Amino acid sequence: MILIFLGPPGAGKGTQARRISEKYRIPQLSTGDMLRAAVASGSPIGQQAKTVMDAGHLVSDEIVAGIVAERIEQEDCASGFLLDGFPRTLAQAEMLDRILADQDRHIDVVLALNVDDKALIDRLKTRVKETLAAGKEVRSDDNVETFSKRLEVYQAQTAPLVPFYAQKGLLREIDGMQPIEAVAREIDDVLGHSGTAQ
Numbered sequence: 001m002i003l004i005f006l007g008p009p010g011a012g013k014g015t016q017a018r019r020i021s022e023k024y025r026i027p028q029l030s031t032g033d034m035l036r037a038a039v040a041s042g043s044p045i046g047q048q049a050k051t052v053m054d055a056g057h058l059v060s061d062e063i064v065a066g067i068v069a070e071r072i073e074q075e076d077c078a079s080g081f082l083l084d085g086f087p088r089t090l091a092q093a094e095m096l097d098r099i100l101a102d103q104d105r106h107i108d109v110v111l112a113l114n115v116d117d118k119a120l121i122d123r124l125k126t127r128v129k130e131t132l133a134a135g136k137e138v139r140s141d142d143n144v145e146t147f148s149k150r151l152e153v154y155q156a157q158t159a160p161l162v163p164f165y166a167q168k169g170l171l172r173e174i175d176g177m178q179p180i181e182a183v184a185r186e187i188d189d190v191l192g193h194s195g196t197a198q
Contacts, residue, residue, distance in 0.1 A: 007113030
């Protein structure tokens with residue numbers, strides 16, 4: 001089962017992705033983790049990424065796609081995987097299609113977690129309040145201004161993937177405004193009915 005998870009920052013993708021990974025016994029692949037692992041492995045693509053990052057630049061789509069291609073050929077991805085944070089753009093989505101076609105594989109389902117922007121900002125404010133109340137330090141990026149910018153980037157770059165995958169008949173929209181357990185049940189329902197569950 002090959003899954004892609006889409007949704008704005010703060011929508012709860014991480015929580016649900018971990019649960020899916022455990023329940024369906026497929027690795028959750030996040031771009032950041034794959035990037036760090038590739039650099040640590042010293043593979044040719046990892047060395048390329050390290051050179052770019054050491055120079056203070058963003059890693060190109062081609063390098064990220066190369067790292068994904070290398071990672072999904074590993075043994076633990078043989079029965080499937082969940083991509084979290086890739087693709088982020090239409091260009092990356094097209095690269096992923098080519099990578100999978102080369103490996104004679106295909107995406108089974110794309111889950112899009114829908115959450116209202118205002119609700120996301122309210123969630124952030126609540127998280128900050130709870131963190132402060134617990135006497136803990138608030139993350140530097142946990143402020144409304146930074147978060148609003150991240151939402152804008154998501155809407156501009158990643159949201160166009162929703163109609164892209166809908167046209168392919170792969171998109172399943174999930175109501176992310178529900179409690180965590182209700183979201184989990186809706187996801188399980190989708191995975192069971194799409195014939196992807198093993």
